Amino acid sequence: MNKIKQLLTNLWEVLKKPTAKYSLGTLLVGGFVAGIIFWGGFNTAMEMTNSEEFCISCHEMRENVYEEYKDTVHYSNRTGVRATCPDCHVPKEWTYKVIRKIKATNELYHKALGTIDTPEKFEAKRLHLARNVWKEMKATDSRECRNCHDFESMDYTEQGRRGMNQHQKGLDSGMTCIDCHKGIAHSLPAMYEVDPSTAVGN
Amino acid sequence: MNKEKLIALIVMLSMALGTTHLFAEQVNSLRGHTPLDETVMTNTMKKVQNDREPIARDYIQQPPLIPHKTKGYKINKKFNKCLTCHSWANYKESGATKISQTHFSDRENNVLANIAPRRYFCTQCHVSQVDSKPLVENTFTPITTIQH
Numbered sequence: 001m002n003k004i005k006q007l008l009t010n011l012w013e014v015l016k017k018p019t020a021k022y023s024l025g026t027l028l029v030g031g032f033v034a035g036i037i038f039w040g041g042f043n044t045a046m047e048m049t050n051s052e053e054f055c056i057s058c059h060e061m062r063e064n065v066y067e068e069y070k071d072t073v074h075y076s077n078r079t080g081v082r083a084t085c086p087d088c089h090v091p092k093e094w095t096y097k098v099i100r101k102i103k104a105t106n107e108l109y110h111k112a113l114g115t116i117d118t119p120e121k122f123e124a125k126r127l128h129l130a131r132n133v134w135k136e137m138k139a140t141d142s143r144e145c146r147n148c149h150d151f152e153s154m155d156y157t158e159q160g161r162r163g164m165n166q167h168q169k170g171l172d173s174g175m176t177c178i179d180c181h182k183g184i185a186h187s188l189p190a191m192y193e194v195d196p197s198t199a200v201g202n
Numbered sequence: 203m204n205k206e207k208l209i210a211l212i213v214m215l216s217m218a219l220g221t222t223h224l225f226a227e228q229v230n231s232l233r234g235h236t237p238l239d240e241t242v243m244t245n246t247m248k249k250v251q252n253d254r255e256p257i258a259r260d261y262i263q264q265p266p267l268i269p270h271k272t273k274g275y276k277i278n279k280k281f282n283k284c285l286t287c288h289s290w291a292n293y294k295e296s297g298a299t300k301i302s303q304t305h306f307s308d309r310e311n312n313v314l315a316n317i318a319p320r321r322y323f324c325t326q327c328h329v330s331q332v333d334s335k336p337l338v339e340n341t342f343t344p345i346t347t348i349q350h
Contacts, residue, residue: 072274160253162270165297183281191281197289199281200322 046101052084058111061085064122068187088144088185089133096143127189134178142177149177248332256299257331260344265327266299272330277323284324285317 019027048054056062066085069075074083091097116122116129137144151171156164170180182188192199236242250271257267275283285301286292293300305321306314 160270161255162253162297183283187276188281188283191286195286195289195291196316197291198285199316200279200319201316 046097049101049104050086050090050097052086055085060111060116060122064116064119065186069185072185074185083148083185087147091140091143092147126187127193130182130186130189134182137178138176145177145181248334250330250332258344258349260342262345262348268328268330270330272325275325277325282317282322282324288324289317 022030056066069085074088090100110116114121116125154167156168159167166180190199192201233242250273251269252271254269257269259266272284277283287296287298288301290300292298301317301321305317308314308318309320
């Protein structure tokens with residue numbers, strides 16, 4: 001313990017000492033360049049974890065939620081515009097993105113524990129996981145949906161009879177996307193625990 | 203060659219040609235007349251009509267038709283996408299038609315507390331519609347007493 005303390009004190013002494021060898025300019029420019037490189041490197045590394053490829057490199061995602069998603073309009077549609085995993089599940093804004101990435105360490109922990117490493121385990125956890133996502137989307141007023149689906153640009157007259165009414169009614173009463181659009185990109189959990197009227201049995 | 207023989211020959215020839223023509227008509231694969239090395243032109247895909255007023259029934263006991271798209275709607279053991287709007291618990295909020303009371307009875311007419319498993323798979327009876335002409339002509343007319 002004392003050794004470490006000694007080492008840290010020595011390091012601090014070195015850092016505190018003004019340099020006699022390098023000019024202030026060199027230090028400034030060097031520091032500036034190093035800053036750019038480290039900042040860029042950090043963001044690049046973070047963006048690498050922000051791709052569908054990265055998400056489905058884990059079999060838990062690839063074999064369950066990704067397969068379900070491939071059946072939906074966010075994967076396959078008329079114009080071929082896609083929303084990939086991070087488009088919906090990672091905020092675009094930097095601060096929120098970093099917070100989400102820090103929270104994701106919990107996912108790494110459960111990856112190591114193997115909490116959902118079989119389809120059966122995943123299914124058993126599905127309701128819990130879904131509720132986490134629903135809660136978060138509700139809390140952020142479906143921020144990630146609205147990155148593409150902007151209410152301001154939504155032309156109700158172009159919508160179907162039902163959507164036109166529901167959207168106006170819902171949005172006017174302060175509801176958010178996820179209040180209605182649950183299970184649009186992934187299979188819903190066993191609904192007899194959420195709404196027994198939408199599942200068989202009781 | 204006299205006149206009769208010539209006529210007979212013409213008649214025979216035309217008959218022979220006629221039969222080959224007839225055979226060609228009869229022997230017809232599902233591909234039609236398109237040679238094997240060519241691509242058969244297919245009919246264009248019919249599009250499901252989206253979002254319209256409820257469609258009137260044409261006969262008593264007809265399962266009502268679905269007046270909207272149902273692509274991607276899943277019905278399985280865990281949940282039924284249709285019921286998220288059409289169940290008794292949800293129809294008011296969604297403005298959808300609620301499922302019939304008859305769907306709560308099993309085949310012994312026992313009334314159950316939830317939709318009967320035999321009536322759970324909506325699309326076995328209820329179907330969306332495409333805008334297409336009838337494949338065969340028919341003289342069917344809907345009964346007037348249930349039309350509105």
